[in-house]
Amino acid sequence: xxxxxxxxxxxxxxxxxxxxxxxxxxxxxxxxxxxxxxxxxxxxxxxxxxxxxxxxxxxxxxxxxxxxxxxxxxxxxxxxxxxxxxxxxxxxxxxxxxxxxxxxxxxxxxxxxxxxxxxxxxxxxxxxxxxxxxxxxxxxxxxxxxxxxxxxxxxxxxxxxxxxxxxxxxxxxxxxxxxxxxxxxxxxxxxxxxxxxxx
Amino acid sequence: xxxxxxxxxxxxxxxxxxxxxxxxxxxxxxxxxxxxxxxxxxxxxxxxxxxxxxxxxxxxxxxxxxxxxxxxxxxxxxxxxxxxxxxxxxxxxxxxxxxxxxxxxxxxxxxxxxxxxxxxxxxxxxxxxxxxxxxxxxxxxxxxxxxxxxxxxxxxxxxxxxxxxxxxxxxxxxxxxxxxxxxxxxxxxxxxxxxxxxxxxxxxxxxxxxxxxxxxxxxxxxxxxxxxxxxxxxxxxxxxxxxxxxxxxxxxxxxxxxxxxxxxxxxx
Numbered sequence: 001x002x003x004x005x006x007x008x009x010x011x012x013x014x015x016x017x018x019x020x021x022x023x024x025x026x027x028x029x030x031x032x033x034x035x036x037x038x039x040x041x042x043x044x045x046x047x048x049x050x051x052x053x054x055x056x057x058x059x060x061x062x063x064x065x066x067x068x069x070x071x072x073x074x075x076x077x078x079x080x081x082x083x084x085x086x087x088x089x090x091x092x093x094x095x096x097x098x099x100x101x102x103x104x105x106x107x108x109x110x111x112x113x114x115x116x117x118x119x120x121x122x123x124x125x126x127x128x129x130x131x132x133x134x135x136x137x138x139x140x141x142x143x144x145x146x147x148x149x150x151x152x153x154x155x156x157x158x159x160x161x162x163x164x165x166x167x168x169x170x171x172x173x174x175x176x177x178x179x180x181x182x183x184x185x186x187x188x189x190x191x192x193x194x195x196x197x198x199x
Numbered sequence: 200x201x202x203x204x205x206x207x208x209x210x211x212x213x214x215x216x217x218x219x220x221x222x223x224x225x226x227x228x229x230x231x232x233x234x235x236x237x238x239x240x241x242x243x244x245x246x247x248x249x250x251x252x253x254x255x256x257x258x259x260x261x262x263x264x265x266x267x268x269x270x271x272x273x274x275x276x277x278x279x280x281x282x283x284x285x286x287x288x289x290x291x292x293x294x295x296x297x298x299x300x301x302x303x304x305x306x307x308x309x310x311x312x313x314x315x316x317x318x319x320x321x322x323x324x325x326x327x328x329x330x331x332x333x334x335x336x337x338x339x340x341x342x343x344x345x346x347x348x349x350x351x352x353x354x355x356x357x358x359x360x361x362x363x364x365x366x367x368x369x370x371x372x373x374x375x376x377x378x379x380x381x382x383x384x385x386x387x388x389x390x391x392x393x394x395x396x397x398x399x400x401x402x403x404x405x406x407x408x409x410x411x412x413x414x415x416x417x418x419x420x421x422x423x424x425x426x427x428x429x430x431x432x433x434x435x436x437x438x439x440x441x442x443x444x445x446x447x448x449x450x451x452x453x454x455x456x457x458x459x460x461x462x463x464x465x466x467x
Contacts, residue, residue, distance in 0.1 A: 062213070072206050079213060086217030090224055097228040 007138045009198050010131075014142025016190040020118045021150040023187060027118030031151060032176060034109060035158055041151040044109040049144030051091065051113050052122050055084050056140035059123045060133055080123050088114045118147060154183055235288060236264035242284040243274060246352050248373030250275045263289055272296045276353075276371035298390040300367040301355075301376055302463060305341035305384050306398045309361040312337055312412040318344075328381045336411040339401045341384055347376035393447030393464040395430075395440050397422075402435040409457075416459045422451035 020026045027048070034044045059080050067075055092110050095103040103110070113119060122143040126136040157179050166175050240260040247255035251273035253262050262268050263285060271285040272294025279296050286293035318327050318334035324342040332338030343361040355369030356376060365376070367390065377385045388394060397416055401408045405417030418436035425431075430444035431451055438460065440451075452460045 066209055070205055070209070071202065072209065075206055075210060079210060082210070082214055082217060086221060089221050093221070093224045093228050096230050100230075 005198055007135065009194060010135055010138050011142040011145075012194045012197070014139055015146040015149060016187065017192075017194055019146040019150055019187055020121060020143050021147060022184040024121065026121040027116050027147060030109065030112060030116060031154065032173075032180070035151055035155045038152060038155045038159070040109070041155040042148070045144070045148035045151045047110055047113055048116065048118065048147050049141065051084070051088060051116075052119055052140040052144045052147075053137060054087055054091070055080075055119055055123055056126060056136050058087060059083055060126065060136050063127055076124065076127065077120070080120055084119055084123075085114045118143065150183070154180065157183060233261065233264050236260045238288050239263050239285055242277070242281050242288070244276045244281065244371075246276055246371070246373060248276060248352060248371075248375055250373040250375075263291075270294060275299070276373050299372045299387045300370040300390055301365045301372065301374070301385050302388045302396060302398075303341055303347075303356075303363045303365060303380075303385050304396065304398050304400050305339075305362055306414040306459060307335060307337060307340040307343075307362055307412050308414075311414050312340060312361070313410070325381045337401055337403075337408070337415060339382060339384075339403075340399075340412065340415075342382065346379045346381065347385060350375045350379040388463060389442060393449075393462055394442050394445045395447065395449065395451050395460055396463050397431075397438045397440055397460050399437060399459045401437055404436050408436070414457055414459050417457060419456060421454045421456065422460055425450045425454045 014020075018024065021028065021031045030044055030048075035041050062079065062083065063076065067073055067079065088111065092103070095110070122140050125143075126139055129135075129139070131139055158176065161175060161179060170178070236257075237260075240256060243256040243260060245256050247257075249255060251259045253259040253268075253273075259268075259273065263271070269291050271282045271289065271291050272279075274281050274285075275296055277296075278298060279293070282296055283293045285291070313336045314334050315331070315336045316334050318330065320326055320330065322344050324333070324344045324346040327333045327342050327344055328338075333342040335342065341362045343358055343363065345356075345358050345363065347363050348356045348358060352373065352375060353369050353371050355366045355371070356363050357366070358364075363376075363385075365385075372387060374387065377383075377387065382400070384400060386396075388396065399412075399414065399416040401412070401415045403411070405419065408415040408417050416437045418433050418438065420433055422431045422438050423433055427448070427450065428444050428446055430441045430446075432439050432441070438451075440460075447462060447464075449462045452458075452462050
């Protein structure tokens with residue numbers, strides 16, 4: 001019971017209070033680039049969730065048995081980037097072969113995840129928080145779902161922006177950034193909620 | 200072991216393993232790429248306009264290589280050159296792309312055509328048309344808010360004096376504007392040949408048309424009588440020229456009392 005509570009707490013914290021995009025400001029590039037339509041936003045988020053989980057599953061043992069065991073923690077960033085880049089490439093090859101429909105619908109977003117700092121963020125965060133393997137996986141899942149929530153919500157906001165009469169000097173990216181800041185501000189409302197649910 | 204050497208070793212080994220795995224995977228799980236489709240795609244102009252009837256240039260290229268279509272002359276922006284190149288790659292016969300350009304069938308310039316209101320809404324013909332058929336009294340004519348201008352991938356259309364005008368030298372006949380115009384005013388006309396065209400599609404009776412626009416067709420039948428080739432017909436109080444029959448003699452343009460028939464030569 002205590003274990004489930006702890007995992008649920010990590011999951012909800014990652015989705016709501018510590019949302020990667022809206023609270024930690026990681027992965028802003030796809031957040032602004034791919035959020036024009038809800039469909040592409042969902043596709044991109046699904047790919048991110050998948051890569052986050054996979055990257056965590058692979059980097060956790062590497063960190064524990066190779067880096068920490070040899071006192072080489074300072075290599076974490078470079079090794080993780082290497083692993084994530086290779087993983088994304090591998091996922092791309094596999095998808096192209098066995099699921100061409102999904103591959104075509106993800107398009108350019110799949111290779112773009114290589115440079116998505118939210119993925120590197122989640123694996124680094126797992127280590128900084130001292131999570132064990134199960135907790136790390138839940139954290140990665142929560143981070144991915146949080147990304148999905150932020151993307152889909154913001155895609156909705158942007159589709160409303162399309163039909164608004166926006167002053168000329170704010171058109172395009174400026175109004176998008178203002179809208180993003182307001183959405184981010186609204187997520188501050190979740191502060192303290194998760195901690196008190198499980199208190 | 201020296202920690203520096205160990206660090207170098209670990210990173211290199213991980214890199215090596217990842218590289219080898221990727222190399223093996225790319226060979227084992229290689230997806231055969233259609234060389235023919237790629238070569239055809241290289242020849243196509245890449246505007247993804249859809250004039251060929253397929254989903255963009257990639258769609259047309261794969262349809263040609265897979266034998267879905269054998270017509271090499273479907274790319275109107277590419278013209279005869281592209282058709283010949285495709286024929287060379289595929290071994291099919293080169294087709295003849297009749298060169299054509301878009302023409303806006305309206306002369307409702309600002310001072311010729313009366314307006315019934317001042318439109319201050321979203322700058323889009325589609326939107327303006329929802330409000331009482333647009334700001335002009337004539338609901339059939341060019342609204343002049345530039346939906347076609349935005350649709351044109353080649354910047355061949357401009358709004359001049361309240362009416363869209365196509366520059367035939369820039370037009371690649373992709374028909375994007377034809378699909379966009381909410382009043383279906385844009386028609387394709389053959390290049391290099393002089394043809395008479397009625398630059399009006401007003402379906403109202405002559406008396407009503409006359410009040411709305413000085414250059415609107417009133418359906419007086421004078422052009423029908425003047426034409427020796429039976430190329431002009433009046434339907435719904437508006438004359439229409441059959442381009443297949445028209446020889447470009449210009450007799451109809453001389454008799455037209457409102458000067459809405461023009462002899463159009465689209466030289467490029």
